Amino acid sequence: MSRDFAPIAPALWTSPAFLSLDGDGRQLHLFFLSSPHQTSAGCCRIREGYAVADLKWQPGQYQAALANIIAADLVLHDPATEETYVKKWFQHKGNIATNKDHAKGTMKIISKIDSDAIRELAEADFLQTEWGRRTFPPPEQQENKAPWDDPVVQPISSALANSRLMRGGR
Numbered sequence: 432m433s434r435d436f437a438p439i440a441p442a443l444w445t446s447p448a449f450l451s452l453d454g455d456g457r458q459l460h461l462f463f464l465s466s467p468h469q470t471s472a473g474c475c476r477i478r479e480g481y482a483v484a485d486l487k488w489q490p491g492q493y494q495a496a497l498a499n500i501i502a503a504d505l506v507l508h509d510p511a512t513e514e515t516y517v518k519k520w521f522q523h524k525g526n527i528a529t530n531k532d533h534a535k536g537t538m539k540i541i542s543k544i545d546s547d548a549i550r551e552l553a554e555a556d557f558l559q560t561e562w563g564r565r566t567f568p569p570p571e572q573q574e575n576k577a578p579w580d581d582p583v584v585q586p587i588s589s590a591l592a593n594s595r596l597m598r599g600g601r
Contacts, residue, residue, distance in 0.1 A: 437465035438525025448503040455492055456499035462486060463506060463517050471533075472540040473520025474553055478513050509546035516549045521556045521563075528557075534566035 439461070443449050452460065459482070466485065468475040483493050500506050507516045520526050528534040534557075541557060544550035557563045 437469065438523060439464055440523050448505050451503050452499055452505075453496075455488075455496035456503070458486065459493070459496040460500050460505055463500075463515055469517075470540050471526070471537050472544070472553055472557070473526060474514055474516040474541070474544050474549055476512065476514045476545075507549055507552055509549055512545040512549075514544060514546045514549050516544075516553050518552075519556075520553070521560050527560050528562035528566075530562065531566050534560075534562040538563075538567065 449457065449460065462482065462485070463469065463475065463477075466475070466477070468477045468481070479490065479493055482488070483490055486493070488496075497508060501508055505518055507518060508514070528537050537557060538554075541550060541553045544553060558567060
């Protein structure tokens with residue numbers, strides 16, 4: 432699902448990690464932040480061929496830039512699923528859920544991430560946000576809740592429970 436708006440904080444241009452990148456690394460990071468492939472969960476599946484075509488790069492150029500932004504600890508990338516998560520995604524104002532329905536939608540997108548490592552990090556980061564905590568409180572805070580108050584999509588922190596096999600091969 433593509434987004435119509437992608438906020439990029441001006442502070443990015445003073446970030447030591449971002450400034451440590453060469454021009455290709457900066458361009459690829461901006462691509463991960465704002466490309467039409469990005470979702471509200473901060474994770475996107477971008478096959479190398481798509482990125483190379485979108486950026487008009489050579490394959491080696493993409494691999495070098497990707498290694499550069501991974502080394503700068505700006506993204507988590509899973510080569511097996513070709514998914515990339517922009518770290519600190521939910522720390523930026525324009526990426527934070529603003530109500531319960533928005534939070535449920537974001538968690539639904541997170542639950543569909545194939546990479547266990549990326550899904551777990553995105554979920555943990557999201558649950559640190561105000562609406563993540565309010566919509567999906569920890570079990571110890573749910574004692575007095577009525578069953579109909581439960582969110583439609585529950586966070587699944589167990590890698591096995593949310594594996595591709597358990598989700599019916601999807």
